[in-house]
Amino acid sequence: MQNIALLGASGSIGRQAIDVCRKHADKVKLVAIAVKSSLEFAIACAHEFDLAYVVISDPELEKSVSADAFPAHTKVLFGTGRLSELCELDEIDCVVNALVGAVGISAGYAALSCGKRLAYANKESIVIGGDLLMPLAAPGQLIPVDSEHSAIFQCLIGEPHEAIFKIWLTCSGGPFFGMTRAELARITAADALAHPTWLMGDKITIDSATLMNKGLEVIEAHHLFDVPIYSIEVLIHRQSKIHSMVEFTDGSVKANLCAADMRMPIQYALSYPDRWEASCAHLDWHAEAPLAFARVDAEAFGCLALAQQAGRTGGTAPCILNAANEVANEAFRAGRCTFLDIERIVAHVLEHMEAFPVESLEHLASVDTEARSLAARQLER
Ligand code: MN3
Numbered sequence: 001m002q003n004i005a006l007l008g009a010s011g012s013i014g015r016q017a018i019d020v021c022r023k024h025a026d027k028v029k030l031v032a033i034a035v036k037s038s039l040e041f042a043i044a045c046a047h048e049f050d051l052a053y054v055v056i057s058d059p060e061l062e063k064s065v066s067a068d069a070f071p072a073h074t075k076v077l078f079g080t081g082r083l084s085e086l087c088e089l090d091e092i093d094c095v096v097n098a099l100v101g102a103v104g105i106s107a108g109y110a111a112l113s114c115g116k117r118l119a120y121a122n123k124e125s126i127v128i129g130g131d132l133l134m135p136l137a138a139p140g141q142l143i144p145v146d147s148e149h150s151a152i153f154q155c156l157i158g159e160p161h162e163a164i165f166k167i168w169l170t171c172s173g174g175p176f177f178g179m180t181r182a183e184l185a186r187i188t189a190a191d192a193l194a195h196p197t198w199l200m201g202d203k204i205t206i207d208s209a210t211l212m213n214k215g216l217e218v219i220e221a222h223h224l225f226d227v228p229i230y231s232i233e234v235l236i237h238r239q240s241k242i243h244s245m246v247e248f249t250d251g252s253v254k255a256n257l258c259a260a261d262m263r264m265p266i267q268y269a270l271s272y273p274d275r276w277e278a279s280c281a282h283l284d285w286h287a288e289a290p291l292a293f294a295r296v297d298a299e300a301f302g303c304l305a306l307a308q309q310a311g312r313t314g315g316t317a318p319c320i321l322n323a324a325n326e327v328a329n330e331a332f333r334a335g336r337c338t339f340l341d342i343e344r345i346v347a348h349v350l351e352h353m354e355a356f357p358v359e360s361l362e363h364l365a366s367v368d369t370e371a372r373s374l375a376a377r378q379l380e381r
Contacts, residue, residue: 002117002270003031005053005086007107008098009045010038012201013121013145013262017096018045020267020279028094028270032086037061039069046074052091055082084110094270097122098145100203101326102319102368105129106361112136119269121145123220124326128319128368130223131358142224143269148217149224150265151243151256156225157273159248167221168245168253170237171296174209177238181300187339189332206329210342211296215307216325219318222311229311234304236294241283259283302343310350316367317355323371324349331379345378 032053087110095111104122192209207213240260261280310321328342
């Protein structure tokens with residue numbers, strides 16, 4: 001039995017992870033969860049799973065929790081500072097980090113430092129802190145949950161690292177595939193929040209529309225699999241059946257295919273190296289359309305190139321990129337900037353901040369703060 005702490009439990013990945021825990025209750029036990037502010041959700045979970053710990057990141061909510069809302073033996077803790085504590089608990093075997101944004105990095109750092117298995121869905125923290133996180137990860141300790149990276153991880157099992165020739169990172173293209181710059185200029189947040197394939201949270205849905213998500217995933221793959229940015233090629237595959245491919249030096253290519261359902265990579269991050277009964281539908285390949293591919297339009301979707309550039313620069317550049325993007329993404333969702341402003345703001349911040357080697361979590365936090373305020377000033381214009 002594997003004891004699980006689930007961070008970001010009420011988000012899209014978190015809820016699907018809970019589904020996997022329900023289905024495989026004989027193999028995994030949900031012991032602790034963390035939510036930002038979803039109090040009702042946390043209370044329901046605490047009762048259903050008889051949780052030992054609940055962390056509520058928003059410290060303001062401490063006042064509004066009545067003493068008898070949670071089961072008597074559930075320890076309820078408040079504040080983001082408690083996330084790392086949760087990862088360090090002796091009774092936890094595996095941390096599922098499904099937090100969104102740079103905030104998840106300390107928890108990832110804590111989980112790796114004390115030897116827990118880390119099922120990783122918090123791509124932003126790998127993007128900004130890969131230089132600090134990856135040296136802590138023992139082989140097989142950090143298992144990616146991002147579907148493309150789970151696919152690559154599975155393709156690489158049993159293969160020598162030096163045999164990797166290229167990674168083909170597949171991309172659905174987002175809801176605005178095929179649009180021109182002029183058409184993109186008129187996109188609203190509501191248009192962007194209707195993503196065709198995956199069930200996702202709002203932040204990543206906008207990132208998928210700008211292709212910043214794919215750019216972040218290029219940097220994520222660079223860190224996770226120790227391959228240079230130029231060896232990672234983005235390939236449009238609208239059907240989302242191939243979740244990525246690895247091409248080897250002898251010309252052989254391995255791909256990972258399955259339904260577009262996040263419960264598959266979530267479950268694999270828990271079951272690895274074993275495989276459990278599916279939590280999602282099996283595909284009938286007789287019924288599938290021919291698999292199709294296209295080239296990404298890097299001119300129309302400029303965020304991808306910005307991310308590739310930040311990845312090549314390395315050091316704190318991905319942290320600067322990510323912070324500016326988090327600010328611009330949120331502003332777009334709130335109607336405070338246009339779709340193309342996201343790219344403009346990220347480009348501006350990257351251009352005006354110099355990148356340095358990453359020293360520590362504190363160093364990243366200060367770069368993050370500076371990039372956010374520079375991005376925020378662009379919004380006021
Ligand atoms: Mn992905």
